[in-house]
Amino acid sequence: MNWTTSIILNFISCYILLSVIIHVCIAAISIIKTKYYYNKNSFTDYNTLVSSSNAPNISVITVAYNQTDIILNNVKQLLSTHYNNLEIIIINNSNSDNVLKELIDTYNLQPVNVFIDSKIPTEKIKTIYKSKNPIYKKIIVVDKPKTNKADCLNTGINIASSKYITHINSNCILEQDAILKLLQPFLEETTQKIIATGGIIQTKADTTSTPQTFLKKVINNTLVLKHSKTLLLEYMGGTKLNELLFSSGLFMVFDKKTAIESGGYTSEKTGEDIELIMRMRRYMQQNKTPYKVVFIPENLCCKKEEPNIKNLISKQSSWIFKLLESFNSHKKIFFNRAYGSLGLFNYPYWLFFKFLVPFFKGVIFTYLIAISLLGQVSWELVFNLFILLYSLKIIHSFIAILTEIIIQDQHHNNYSISKKIATAILEPFVLNPISIISFFKGSFQYIKRK
Amino acid sequence: MYLLNLLFFLSLYFSAILLVTMVFFSYANKRKKNRYLSWDKETNHLINEYLFAEKNRVIELSENVKELSKTKPFRDFIAKKIIIAVKTFSGETTRNLKKLYLLLKLNEDTLYNSKHVFWYLKARAIRNAGIMKLDNFHDIIFENTNHKNDLIRIESQIALIRLIGFDGLKFLNIITYPISEWYQIVLLKELKVLDPDHFKGIKFWLKSYNKSVIIFALKLIGSFHLFDFYTDTQKLLQHKNKKVRLQAIQSISKIFKETTATELFAIFDKEPIENKTAILKEISKFKDPNTIEPLLKLLHSENPSLKTKIAKTIITVDKNGIALLEKQSGANAHPLNTIISQLKEETNS
Amino acid sequence: MKILVAEDDNLIRSALEFRLKKDNHDVTIAVDGSDALKKIEQDIPDIVITDIMMPFVSGLELVGLIKEKYQDRIKIIVLTTMGQEDVVLEAFGLGADDFIPKPFSPNELSVRIKRFSLK
Known part of the structure; x- marks a missing residue:
């Protein structure tokens, strides 16, 4: 073995060690926080808010695309939410007139003339509809010529009359008290300003449409496992550090005023919520106002999706694309002391220990195979390194499963432990190739776009 | 290469240890669940008997329950059940349940836990004391109404109101921590159930240096339509804090005059x-x-x-x-x- | 009378069952909204007593679904939490026949059921 190989190998081990230490710290914080949340939650009666006249208003913004039945279902479900101070804003962004017609018929809508104070500049609106029927007074439908999503959401913010806003995709189904759980932190805080609260979106397998093959079941189980790993071992650690950055699949409630002041959603970028939250943070940090983003370690929202490799790769690669955009547009804060821990810790952490991981993995694997083929190192060493990376991955999953068993014991009772362990052992073989492929696919798309 | 080898062995050992712990805990949980299932029937039956017992009838505890009630998990289990029942049912029935609570000496557990170092056990004990209306907890509860842990604090405040009604609001005189908007809603809900009574301290609370106490006092004026405090509310329209002014605006409109x-x-x-x-x-x-x-x-x-x-x-x-x-x-x-x-x-x- | 009790807490469920059986009613229990719907399909009760907050199918939805299908053949009594006036109004709007706020006295419930049987 020559000295360059030895330096590189040492460098790799240092990286692994550092990564382990960081992940252990974050996991420890997460577990403690989650336990605290569950303890605290057992004291909270969310119904108090439902019945109170002092409950705050919230506007739910949803963008309608071409699938008529999905949007109708979504509105029906929002209307049945146990919360009265709710405003449902539907922005029609479909090609055909079908969706709008269907909405008008179902809810007895009629055009109204509304004066909009456009605090965030947007494209022109065609018509605004409200229902003649007082039962549906919560609904506002906005018809616009087809534009991008960010523009639709900004229109929603401009129209919203409530103090808080949230945006959900039309294929998401909210849990019954999701909104209550996300509003509560805003009311509870007395010292800092809360700019946003978030819960996680769970992807559930759509088992109705197609037959379940073994591969699909495995993929589905690995996704469930990955979900509980992020839920239990990562997100809460993120909130403890007051920095929930670039996280995917979140359902968030924003403080409207801050959202407007920081400029709303931007149309140049595709990652809507992560981009907005990033700008809100920067805005608060620039104004030196103490702020907080609160995360709730529960599944508040779920969406159905068919778990197959093709879907996964396209989803993850578009996510990589969005992240690249976000990293690029906020590169100013990288190791910038003016942004505090946001720049010194979080940005680098996300870049080196989350985002670039598939890249490193790909490079390390190819490098190792290459040098062992050249005979510079023994096959045994390469094999050991593989085993090491593999067992680290498994340990992470095992810790998540263990935490689930101990903390959430009272909350979930139907799971089989052996199935979970088997999934944990299989997971690296299923998800690793997918994440590596999607990383390169996503970054390639990004470079091409530029 | 030492570092790599060390990491390699550590991670292998560690994953093996985790595997064993997981299996152990899942087994323990399964056993716990089965035990709870058998207790469930027993306690439901016992509570039902007490709930619907005729006046002055004494119900003996069965040997089985007597034996079980010596163990702590069972005591916690039945205490939880009694609390749920008391919260759901009203009238004569709850008096019987309090008898059961005292008969099983669960109040001693409550006393022990109310001094516990774990905040959530302490808060739960205080909550239970309030729900069961255990009068001898008055001092412990009052002491904790300004505790530095927010849940212990608020549970004590609620428990004090449950225990002695509107007089329980005396904690407003001493608290230095703010009451968050959420807990103001919770407290008001708790007060709404009671019959309106005299509000001794309002004038004093309106002058509190704790802004959230002023706001809460204003909310009281508004929700209970206390017309006597019109001039005091009017003065607060000039308060230097905008949130206080906002509440004053809302409260004064609930007791409005021509002016x-x-x-x-x-x-x-x-x-x-x-x-x-x-x-x-x-x-x-x-x-x-x-x-x-x-x-x-x-x-x-x-x-x-x-x-x-x-x-x-x-x-x-x-x-x-x-x-x-x-x-x-x-x-x-x-x-x-x-x-x-x-x-x-x-x-x- | 055939009564179906839909309530997610097992203690309250068993207490209601105990009390109503004392009055010689034929009591069926359901653990949540969807379970209740299934049991109603199998054997149509005279009265349904349901909690408002339940997992899967909420009490309000249950009221709506029952009244849509069986109209006045099934009477519905809703159990609510103190202070949920809006929810009560909504339940009445959907066709609920009576409501009882928690905490309630089981004897009062029994009296209200008697009133339905007299009608």
Whole structure:
């Protein structure tokens, strides 16, 4: 073995060690926080808010695309939410007139003339509809010529009359008290300003449409496992550090005023919520106002999706694309002391220990195979390194499963432990190739776009 | 390479250890679940008997229950059940359940836990003492109403109200921590169930240096319509904190007199947007024709988004509001013309 | 009378069952909204007593679904938490026949059921 190989190998081990230490710290914080949340939650009666006249208003913004039945279902479900101070804003962004017609018929809508104070500049609106029927007074439908999503959401913010806003995709189904759980932190805080609260979106397998093959079941189980790993071992650690950055699949409630002041959603970028939250943070940090983003370690929202490799790769690669955009547009804060821990810790952490991981993995694997083929190192060493990376991955999953068993014991009772362990052992073989492929696919798309 | 090898062995050992722990815990949980299942029947039966027992009938505890009640998990289990039952049912029935609680000596557990170092056990014990109305906990509860842990603090405050009713609000005299908006809602809900009573301390609370106490006292004035405190509330319209002023605006409107609208208009100019919106909302509830004139004056001075709100207020106060608006100068120009046509359609529907 | 009790807490469920059986009613229990719907399909009860907050199918939805299908053949009594006036109004709007706020006295419930049987 020559000295360059030895330096590189040492460098790799240092990286692994550092990564382990960081992940252990974050996991420890997460577990403690989650336990605290569950303890605290057992004291909270969310119904108090439902019945109170002092409950705050919230506007739910949803963008309608071409699938008529999905949007109708979504509105029906929002209307049945146990919360009265709710405003449902539907922005029609479909090609055909079908969706709008269907909405008008179902809810007895009629055009109204509304004066909009456009605090965030947007494209022109065609018509605004409200229902003649007082039962549906919560609904506002906005018809616009087809534009991008960010523009639709900004229109929603401009129209919203409530103090808080949230945006959900039309294929998401909210849990019954999701909104209550996300509003509560805003009311509870007395010292800092809360700019946003978030819960996680769970992807559930759509088992109705197609037959379940073994591969699909495995993929589905690995996704469930990955979900509980992020839920239990990562997100809460993120909130403890007051920095929930670039996280995917979140359902968030924003403080409207801050959202407007920081400029709303931007149309140049595709990652809507992560981009907005990033700008809100920067805005608060620039104004030196103490702020907080609160995360709730529960599944508040779920969406159905068919778990197959093709879907996964396209989803993850578009996510990589969005992240690249976000990293690029906020590169100013990288190791910038003016942004505090946001720049010194979080940005680098996300870049080196989350985002670039598939890249490193790909490079390390190819490098190792290459040098062992050249005979510079023994096959045994390469094999050991593989085993090491593999067992680290498994340990992470095992810790998540263990935490689930101990903390959430009272909350979930139907799971089989052996199935979970088997999934944990299989997971690296299923998800690793997918994440590596999607990383390169996503970054390639990004470079091409530029 | 030492580092790599070390990491390699460590991770292998560690994953093996984790595997064993997982299996162990899942087994332990399964056993616990089965045990709970068998206790469930037993306790439900016992509680039902107590719940529906006729007056003065003494029910003996079965040997099995007596034996079980020596173990801590069972005691926690049955205490939880009794608490649920007391919260759901009312009247004579709960008195029987309190007898059961004392018979099983669960109050001793509550006492022990109320001094526990774990905050959630302590908070739960205090909550239980309040729900079961255990009078001898008064001092412990009162002491904790200004505890540094927010859950212990709020549970003590609620428990004190459950224990001695409106007198329990005496904690407002001593607390230095703020009461969050959420807990104000919780406290008000707790008070609503009680019969309205004298409010001894309000004057004192309105002068508190704890702003959240002032706001809460104002909320009390509003929700219980305490007309006697009109002048005190009016004074707070000039308070230097805008949140206090906002609550004063909302509370004074619940106990309003003929002069209230004028007083609200007097402060209108200086207030921030949220408070202005609140004033307009309250004025639209008064439906006093005398407010039209000052409202029309405001219509010309404010920014577009407030203009809409002012115009809406005018329409709710006066049925012929739209005609009035159309007569205004600038009614044909933007933004007033859009506002008027919007309001027209809204009133038609 | 055939009564179906839909309530997610097992203690309250068993207490209601105990009390109503004392009055010689034929009591069926359901653990949540969807379970209740299934049991109603199998054997149509005279009265349904349901909690408002339940997992899967909420009490309000249950009220709506029952009244849509069986109209007045099934009477519905809703159990609510103190202070939920809006929810009560909504339940009445959907066709609920009576409501009882928690905490309630089981004897009061029994009296209200008697009133239905007299009608």
